[in-house]
Amino acid sequence: MSAPLRLAIFDVDGTLIDSQDFILAAMKRAFGGMGIELPSREKVLSIVGLSLEKSIGVLVPELDAAGRAQAADIYRQAFLSLREETGGEAHAPLYPGARAALEALHGEDEVLLGVATGKARRGLDHVCQAHNLDPFFVTRQTADQHPSKPHPSMLWKALADTGAEARDAVMIGDTSFDIEMGVAAGYRTIGVTWGYHPSQSLRDAGADVLIDRFEELLPALNGLWGKA
Numbered sequence: 226m227s228a229p230l231r232l233a234i235f236d237v238d239g240t241l242i243d244s245q246d247f248i249l250a251a252m253k254r255a256f257g258g259m260g261i262e263l264p265s266r267e268k269v270l271s272i273v274g275l276s277l278e279k280s281i282g283v284l285v286p287e288l289d290a291a292g293r294a295q296a297a298d299i300y301r302q303a304f305l306s307l308r309e310e311t312g313g314e315a316h317a318p319l320y321p322g323a324r325a326a327l328e329a330l331h332g333e334d335e336v337l338l339g340v341a342t343g344k345a346r347r348g349l350d351h352v353c354q355a356h357n358l359d360p361f362f363v364t365r366q367t368a369d370q371h372p373s374k375p376h377p378s379m380l381w382k383a384l385a386d387t388g389a390e391a392r393d394a395v396m397i398g399d400t401s402f403d404i405e406m407g408v409a410a411g412y413r414t415i416g417v418t419w420g421y422h423p424s425q426s427l428r429d430a431g432a433d434v435l436i437d438r439f440e441e442l443l444p445a446l447n448g449l450w451g452k453a
Contacts, residue, residue, distance in 0.1 A: 228335045231450055232389035234364075234380060234412070236398035237342040237352060238273050239420030244317035245270055251307050255300035261285060270421040274343040274400045276373035277301065308351070315355035320419055322439025327361045329443055337387050339364035341379040341396070341406070346370065363387060375405035380412055395449055397442070404430035413449045415442070 238244045249269055256263040263269070264284050272280040277297045281288065288296060307313065330336050338361050342349055346367045353359045364386040366379035384391060396407030399420020407414035408431045416427030416435045424435055434445045446452075 229393050230387065230389045231333075231336045231446075232339065232383065232387055232394040233330060233336060233446060234339045234341050234366075234383055234394065234396050234407075236274060236396075236400070236403045236420075237340055237344060237349065239270075239399035239422075240320075240397060240403075240417055241323050241340075241358075242314060242317045242319055242352060242356065244314050245273075245421065247307070247311070247313055247317050248273060250311075251300065251304040254307060255296070255303040258299050258303060259296055273421050274374050274398070274402045276343060276368040279373045280343075312355075314348070314352045319356055320439060322442075326439045326442045327358070330446075331361050337363050337389065339366070339383045339387070341366040341374075341383065341403075343368045343374060343402075374400075374402040375409060377406050377410035380406060380410035384410075393450065395446055399427075401426045401430035404432045415445050415449070 235241055238248065249266060252269050253263050268284065272283050275283065277300060278293045281293045281296045281300070285296060327338065330338055340349065340362050344352070344367055346369055349365060349367050353362070364383045366382055371378040371382070380396060384394065391411035394412045395415055396403055396412045397415045397417065398404060399417045400422040404414045404416055404427055413433045414431065416432035418424050418435055418437050427435055433449060436442055436445050
């Protein structure tokens with residue numbers, strides 16, 4: 226009897242790449258353009274992973290829908306300009322051990338890999354090309370194609386793309402939004418502690434496992450898949 230198909234879905238910002246400095250710089254430029262004081266570093270990083278307009282709504286709750294849309298457009302333009310000037314996420318490093326973990330999982334015949342990110346498709350494509358990640362992922366879900374996290378739409382589509390069952394799928398992310406999305410989709414979940422939300426938030430969201438280093442990922446996955 227063949228082994229069941231396994232699916233591992235990764236968040237991007239704060240999980241695979243450390244893009245916080247670029248995100249903060251883009252936010253600073255955008256908020257300056259709007260004439261609004263930038264919230265604290267912790268507040269800005271707390272919304273990474275949400276869709277852009279939802280993020281703006283959290284950071285500037287007094288804005289109405291039209292104001293959020295306008296602010297999101299200003300941020301989008303600031304982000305693209307900064308990427309053009311600096312290279313953007315191409316200079317945001319992969320976390321230590323990320324590539325080795327992806328290569329090891331990619332080498333397992335029954336394991337498929339994907340991403341579910343708050344980035345738009347253009348942003349994800351930029352990251353994958355800059356870091357040579359294209360060979361790894363068979364399904365790629367982005368914020369411009371789905372409702373914002375923690376809605377499970379991205380993860381449902383990943384199952385449809387791959388034919389995997391939710392019971393054999395794992396969501397890996399650094400925010401409570403990732404974990405809540407995984408739980409809602411019927412996935413098992415792994416919270417990574419090197420990202421943008423504290424460990425307790427990941428536990429409270431329902432993470433099955435927390436890991437502190439990428440070297441712990443394969444044993445954690447094997448444990449959830451009953452391969453340990």
